[in-house]
Amino acid sequence: MSLKEVGPMQEIRNHMQIPREEYIAGGHSACQGCGHFVIVRHLLKAAGPNTIVVNPTGCLEVVTTVFPYSSWRVPWIHVAFENGGAVASGVEAAIKSLQRKGVLPKDEQINVVVFAGDGGTVDIGFQSLSGMLERGHKVVYVLLDNEAYMNTGIQRSGSTPFGAWTTTTPVGKKWKGEWRVRKDMIQIAVAHHIPYAATINPAYPVDMYNKMVKALKANGPAFLHAYSPCPTGWRFDPSKTIEVARLAVLTGYWVLYEYDHGQYKVNVPVLKRKPVKEFIKLQGRFRHMTEEQVKKLQEIIDQHVEMINKLVGKQVIGPVVE
Amino acid sequence: MSMTKLPGWRELPEGAVVRDVGNTETIDVSGWRVFKPVIIDEKCTRCRLCWIYCPDGAILEVVDEKARMGKRYEVDYMHCKGCGICWRECPVNAIEWVPEER
Amino acid sequence: MPRLALTTNYAVAHAAKDSDVDVVAAYPITPSTPAAEKLAEFVANGEMDAEYIHVESEHSAASALVGASATGARAFTVTASQGLIYMSEVLYIASGLRLPMVLGVASRALSAPLSIWGDMHDIASLRDAGLMIYFVSSAQEAYDTVIQAFKVAEDPRVHLPAIVDYDGFVLSHVTEPVETIEREEVLKYIPKSITWNVLNPKKPISIGTVGDPDYYYEFKYQQQVAMENALKVAEEADREFERMFGRGYGIIEPYRMDDAEIAMIAYGAHAGTARVAVDKAREKGIKVGLVRLRLWRPFPSEQLKKLLEGISVVGVLDRAMALGGPLQGPVALDVGTLIATRMPDVRLVSFTIGIGQRDVRVEDLVRVAEMLDEISKGKEIPMKTIPIGLRE
Numbered sequence: 140m141s142l143k144e145v146g147p148m149q150e151i152r153n154h155m156q157i158p159r160e161e162y163i164a165g166g167h168s169a170c171q172g173c174g175h176f177v178i179v180r181h182l183l184k185a186a187g188p189n190t191i192v193v194n195p196t197g198c199l200e201v202v203t204t205v206f207p208y209s210s211w212r213v214p215w216i217h218v219a220f221e222n223g224g225a226v227a228s229g230v231e232a233a234i235k236s237l238q239r240k241g242v243l244p245k246d247e248q249i250n251v252v253v254f255a256g257d258g259g260t261v262d263i264g265f266q267s268l269s270g271m272l273e274r275g276h277k278v279v280y281v282l283l284d285n286e287a288y289m290n291t292g293i294q295r296s297g298s299t300p301f302g303a304w305t306t307t308t309p310v311g312k313k314w315k316g317e318w319r320v321r322k323d324m325i326q327i328a329v330a331h332h333i334p335y336a337a338t339i340n341p342a343y344p345v346d347m348y349n350k351m352v353k354a355l356k357a358n359g360p361a362f363l364h365a366y367s368p369c370p371t372g373w374r375f376d377p378s379k380t381i382e383v384a385r386l387a388v389l390t391g392y393w394v395l396y397e398y399d400h401g402q403y404k405v406n407v408p409v410l411k412r413k414p415v416k417e418f419i420k421l422q423g424r425f426r427h428m429t430e431e432q433v434k435k436l437q438e439i440i441d442q443h444v445e446m447i448n449k450l451v452g453k454q455v456i457g458p459v460v461e
Numbered sequence: 462m463s464m465t466k467l468p469g470w471r472e473l474p475e476g477a478v479v480r481d482v483g484n485t486e487t488i489d490v491s492g493w494r495v496f497k498p499v500i501i502d503e504k505c506t507r508c509r510l511c512w513i514y515c516p517d518g519a520i521l522e523v524v525d526e527k528a529r530m531g532k533r534y535e536v537d538y539m540h541c542k543g544c545g546i547c548w549r550e551c552p553v554n555a556i557e558w559v560p561e562e563r
Numbered sequence: 564m565p566r567l568a569l570t571t572n573y574a575v576a577h578a579a580k581d582s583d584v585d586v587v588a589a590y591p592i593t594p595s596t597p598a599a600e601k602l603a604e605f606v607a608n609g610e611m612d613a614e615y616i617h618v619e620s621e622h623s624a625a626s627a628l629v630g631a632s633a634t635g636a637r638a639f640t641v642t643a644s645q646g647l648i649y650m651s652e653v654l655y656i657a658s659g660l661r662l663p664m665v666l667g668v669a670s671r672a673l674s675a676p677l678s679i680w681g682d683m684h685d686i687a688s689l690r691d692a693g694l695m696i697y698f699v700s701s702a703q704e705a706y707d708t709v710i711q712a713f714k715v716a717e718d719p720r721v722h723l724p725a726i727v728d729y730d731g732f733v734l735s736h737v738t739e740p741v742e743t744i745e746r747e748e749v750l751k752y753i754p755k756s757i758t759w760n761v762l763n764p765k766k767p768i769s770i771g772t773v774g775d776p777d778y779y780y781e782f783k784y785q786q787q788v789a790m791e792n793a794l795k796v797a798e799e800a801d802r803e804f805e806r807m808f809g810r811g812y813g814i815i816e817p818y819r820m821d822d823a824e825i826a827m828i829a830y831g832a833h834a835g836t837a838r839v840a841v842d843k844a845r846e847k848g849i850k851v852g853l854v855r856l857r858l859w860r861p862f863p864s865e866q867l868k869k870l871l872e873g874i875s876v877v878g879v880l881d882r883a884m885a886l887g888g889p890l891q892g893p894v895a896l897d898v899g900t901l902i903a904t905r906m907p908d909v910r911l912v913s914f915t916i917g918i919g920q921r922d923v924r925v926e927d928l929v930r931v932a933e934m935l936d937e938i939s940k941g942k943e944i945p946m947k948t949i950p951i952g953l954r955e
C-alpha cells in the first residue's frame with residue numbers, strides 16, 4: 140500500500156492516499172455519529188481549497204454555522220431550503236463571467252459544490268435542482284440522504300423508504316410507517332443528460348472519494364447521491380453509523396454504481412446479497428414492521444437490483460443468500 | 462445572561478458573515494461523552510480507519526519519526542463526542558471504550 | 564449620448580447592458596417579459612458580456628442572483644406580479660445578506676382574480692422586505708434609475724438590494740425617447756468594485772449563518788441603519804448623476820408646492836396624470852400642489868415633512884390596497900404615520916386609483932383636488948379610503 144497522500148482532485152488507489160487537510164472543523168454540534176460529516180469531510184478533501192460550498196437549510200447547515208461560529212474552511216453560503224441548485228447556478232455563472240472579464244484568474248478551476256439534504260433535494264428543492272442540471276452548470280450536487288427531514292425532527296420525505304417510521308408516518312392503528320416507494324434520484328438526474336451521476340456511501344471511502352474527483356472533473360453538472368445514516372432519526376446506536384452504511388450495500392439496499400458519460404457501472408459488486416432484514420433490524424425506525432412489510436421491502440430492493448443489473452448488462456448484484 | 466459582554470450592532474460584521482472560519486474548533490464538546498475511546502498504541506496497526514470514519518475529525522494522525530511506522534493516532538478529546546464509531550470500526554480492537562468519570 | 568425610442572421595459576434592459584451587468588437570471592411574466600427578451604437579445608448578439616441564466620422560476624431567478632452577487636457579480640433581473648411575490652422569500656434573504664443586486668419590476672396586479680394588468684399590489688407586498696424601492700415616471704427615468712440603483716446598492720454605507728418599479732403597461736409598454744449613455748461613461752459613474760462580502764477561495768468566509776436570540780436583533784438593526792444611510796446616498800447619487808449626465812430627479816419631487824395649501828402625493832406614471840390635474844385645479848382657483856414620491860424605501864420622511872409644511876390637507880393616491888388595514892393605501896399608511904408622529908396639524912385623506920388598470924382620468928384627480936379643498940374648508944374628513952373609479 141502506498142502511504143503517500145495525494146493532492147486534491149486526484150483519484151486515489153487506497154485510503155492511505157486521502158489527504159490530511161481538513162476543510163471542515165470539529166466542534167460543530169451535529170449529533171454523535173452523524174453520517175453527513177463522514178461524507179462531507181472526505182468530499183471536501185477530494186475537492187480541496189479552491190471550492191465554494193452551497194448548503195441549503197438542514198442539519199448540516201444549522202450545526203456548523205451558528206453565528207459567530209463556522210466549521211467551514213472553504214467559502215460557504217446558505218440562502219434557503221429549496222434553492223441549492225439555483226444559488227449554485229448563480230455562483231457558477233458569476234465565476235464564468237468574472238473569469239471571462241479577468242476579475243477572477245482565468246486558469247484556476249473553482250469548484251462549486253452543493254451539499255443538500257433529501258428534503259432540500261427530492262422534495263422542495265427538486266425544481267431548482269432540475270433547472271441546474273438541465274442548464275448544464277458545472278456544479279457537483281451532493282444529496283446527503285438521511286431519508287427524512289431531520290433538522291425539523293424526523294418527518295418523512297420523498298426519499299423515506301418503505302416501512303420507515305417518521306414523526307409524520309407514525310405507527311398507529313391505520314398507518315404502519317411509510318407506505319410508498321421512494322423516488323429514484325439517480326435515474327431522475329441521468330434523465331437530465333448530465334455527464335456524471337453516482338451513489339456513494341461513507342463505509343466505502345475510496346469509492347466515495349474517487350467519485351467526487353470524477354464528479355469535479357466532469358464536463359458539466361454531476362450528481363452524487365450519498366447514503367447518510369442518521370443515528371438520531373433512524374434510532375440506532377451512534378457507534379453503528381458505518382456498520383449500518385455497510386449493511387445497506389451488502390443487502391443491495393444501497394447499490395454503489397455510477398453513470399459516467401453514458402456508461403453504467405457497479406463499483407462494488409455484491410455477489411451474494413444479505414437479506415434486508417439484517418439491515419433493518421439494526422434500526423428502530425423499522426422495528427414495528429410486520430413480516431409482510433419486510434417481504435414487500437425485500438421485493439422493492441429486488442426490483443431495484445434487477446433494474447441496475449439490466450443497466451450494466453450483467454448480474455453484478457447477486458441473489459439474496461440467507 | 463451575558464448580554465452585556467456581547468458586541469453591539471456597530472461592532473458586528475455586515476450580514477452575519479463569519480470571517481474566522483473553522484472557529485468551531487475552539488468549542489469543547491467533550492461534555493457530550495459518556496464513554497471515551499482510548500487508543501492502545503501497541504495494538505494499533507496504523508490502518509487509519511478510525512481517522513477515516515470519525516465524523517468529528519477527532520482522531521489525529523500525528524507524524525512522529527520516533528513512533529512505529531512514523532506516525533501514531535491520538536484522540537482529540539476536546540472534539541471527540543464519544544460516538545464510538547472508531548471503537549467499533551477498529552479492525553484489531555486497538556481502541557478501548559472507557560466510561561467517562563466526572 | 565445616443566437617443567433611442569424605447570419602451571420602459573427596453574430602457575431598463577439597456578440600462579443593465581450599459582451598467583455592464585455580469586449575470587442576468589430572468590423568467591418571463593407579463594408585463595416585464597419584453598425586458599427579459601431584450602436582455603437575452605443583447606447577450607445573444609454579443610452586445611452584453613453577461614451570463615444569462617434561463618432559470619426555471621422566479622424563485623430561482625432571485626436565488627441565482629443571490630449566488631451571483633455573493634460571488635462578486637453585478638446581477639440583474641426583471642419581473643412582475645406573481646413572479647415578484649414568488650421571489651419574495653429570497654428577496655428578504657438578499658437584503659439580510661446585504662447583497663447589492665438590482666431588479667426591474669413592471670408592476671402588475673396580483674391574483675385572484677387573475678389580472679395581467681397594471682397596479683402596484685406586487686411591489687406593495689415587498690414594502691418591508693429590506694429592499695430599496697424606487698418608483699419611476701418615465702422610460703428615461705427608469706433607464707437612469709437602474710444605473711443610480713446600482714450606485715446606491717453597491718455603496719459600502721448601504722449594501723442592500725434595490726428595485727426600480729415602473730407601472731405595468733402604462734410605462735412598461737409605452738415608447739418614449741430615451742437618451743442612453745455609453746458604457747464607459749456609465750462605468751465612470753458606477754466603477755466595478757466589489758466592496759461587499761463575497762465567496763472567494765483565497766479568503767474564505769461563511770455567508771448566511773444562523774442568528775440566534777443573542778444576535779438576530781443586531782443584524783436586523785444593521786439593515787435598518789443601512790436603509791437610513793441609503794436615503795442620503797440616494798440623494799448624493801442623484802446629484803452626481805445630474806452633474807455627470809445632466810439629468811436629476813431628487814428622491815421626492817414637488818410640483819407647484821411653493822404656495823400650495825393642499826397637496827396630493829402620487830408615484831409612478833400616475834404622478835404625470837396628477838400633474839395635469841393640479842394645473843386644471845389651479846385654473847379653478849384651488850391652491851393644490853403635488854409631491855411625487857420617487858423613493859418609497861427608505862421613506863423620505865424629513866424631505867416629505869419639509870414639503871408638507873403649511874399644508875392643511877394631503878391626499879395620497881395609492882395604486883394598491885392594503886386589505887383590512889386602517890387605511891387601504893400603503894403609501895397613505897406611511898404618510899399617516901409621519902403626520903401622526905410629526906405634523907399633527909395636517910389632515911390625511913387616502914385614495915385608491917388605477918386598481919387592476921382601472922382608468923385614471925384627469926377629471927378624477929381634479930375631483931380629488933376639489934375634495935381636498937372642501938375638506939380644508941371644514942367639510943368632514945372621511946375616515947376611510949376613498950376608492951376612485953369604483954362602480955357602486
Ligand SMILES: Cc1ncc(C[n+]2csc(CCOP(=O)(O)OP(=O)(O)O)c2C)c(N)n1
Pocket residue numbers: 196197198199220221255256257258259260283285287288289290291296
Ligand atoms: C421553505 C421552507 N420550508 C420549511 C423549512 C423548514 N425546514 C428547515 S430544514 C428542513 C428539513 C431538512 O431536511 P433535509 O433536507 O432532508 O436535511 P436534513 O436536515 O435531514 O439533513 C425543513 C423542513 C424551511 N427552512 N424553509
Ligand code: SF4
Pocket residue numbers: 168169170171172173174175198199202285289290368369370371372
Ligand atoms: S439528526 Fe441526524 S443528520 Fe441531523 S445532526 Fe443528528 S445525526 Fe446528523
Ligand code: SF4
Pocket residue numbers: 172498514515516517518519520536537540541542543544545546547548
Ligand atoms: S468516539 Fe466518535 S467522535 Fe470520538 S474519536 Fe471516535 S469516532 Fe471520533
Ligand code: SF4
Pocket residue numbers: 500504505506507508509510511512534550551552553554555556
Ligand atoms: S482503527 Fe485501530 S488499528 Fe487502525 S489506526 Fe485506528 S486505532 Fe489503529
Ligand SMILES: [Mg+2]
Pocket residue numbers: 256257258283284285286287288289
Ligand atoms: Mg434529510
